[in-house]
Amino acid sequence: MAFKLKNKKGLEKYFANQIKRIESILIRELEILVAKLENHAKRSAEYEDQTSNLKSSIGGVVLKDGRPITFRGFSGTSDGTSTGLEFLNSLISEHGRGYVILVVAGMNYASYVENYHDLNVLKKTELKMERDLPKILKRLKLTVEK
Numbered sequence: 001m002a003f004k005l006k007n008k009k010g011l012e013k014y015f016a017n018q019i020k021r022i023e024s025i026l027i028r029e030l031e032i033l034v035a036k037l038e039n040h041a042k043r044s045a046e047y048e049d050q051t052s053n054l055k056s057s058i059g060g061v062v063l064k065d066g067r068p069i070t071f072r073g074f075s076g077t078s079d080g081t082s083t084g085l086e087f088l089n090s091l092i093s094e095h096g097r098g099y100v101i102l103v104v105a106g107m108n109y110a111s112y113v114e115n116y117h118d119l120n121v122l123k124k125t126e127l128k129m130e131r132d133l134p135k136i137l138k139r140l141k142l143t144v145e146k
Helices: 008-043 077-094 110-115 123-145
Strands: 056-062 067-074 099-105
Touching: 008 056, 008 067, 008 099, 008 123, 056 077, 067 077, 077 099, 099 123
Parallel strands: none
Antiparallel strands: 056 067, 056 099
């Protein structure tokens, strides 16, 4: 892309617009990833969710500089919905700068189900995130280079 630089302000405006464009693409991709991870966690569950609390406590958020951009999940009418959201909100303050995605299972027994009973709650979803995030960043890089 060619442009004609008339002054310093023109250059600053050009770069500011490019940064906004790239951030917009990144945020959209992270929002899609969080949605996919939330769905994956619920579909790949290996436990019997008798009360619906555990699955309804699963959700995530995209953060930019410690501020939530998009929440996803925490659906249903059980106690898990509010518990999951409360747990996620308690973690947000631990993340200050940059972009962060968090996906949680908010019920206090989620780790017990996963570690003691060896039933998948979020382990497979974490592995999926580790596979998918580099692909997203690679696509973003290719987009930026255009």
